[in-house]
Amino acid sequence: MKLLTTAAIAALLTANVASADNAPAGLIAQSGAMNEGFTTTTQFYGFMEYGVETDEADAGLGMNYFLTDDFTLYGEINFIKEDGNDVDFDTFNFGVDYAITYNVSTYAEIEFDADFDYQDVVVGVAFVY
Secondary structure (H helix, E strand, O other), X not given: OHHHHHHHHHHHOOOOOOXXXXXXXXXXXXXXXXXXXXOEOEEEEEEEEEEOOOOEEEEEEEEEXXXXXXXXXXXXXXXXXXXXXXXXXXXXXXXXEEEOOOOEEEEEEEEEOOOOOEEEEEEEEEEOO
């Protein structure tokens, strides 16, 4: 149910708003499958990774919502599979990205655990070279 609630919140963020022409640098760095050449207000992405030593698989789905050319809201749901166990919901991250230039952006992100309890606030700078 919590996952469906999160999906519903993400769907609400796709309302029609003025579109952004370019994605900020941090979002370019974190999303491998971009809709190049299209002007959109939303962008969906995913990732998968496997830790060989820890025998741990990670996967996630996310959505970027371009408020302006400089500001982007994003949400990301992360799943984890440890030691051959079932796939479990791990974290939900919600953040904002501000493009300082096309190649440099700064971001702030709030992380919630599987019970949607607050875990941490992360701030950072991302760049594309």
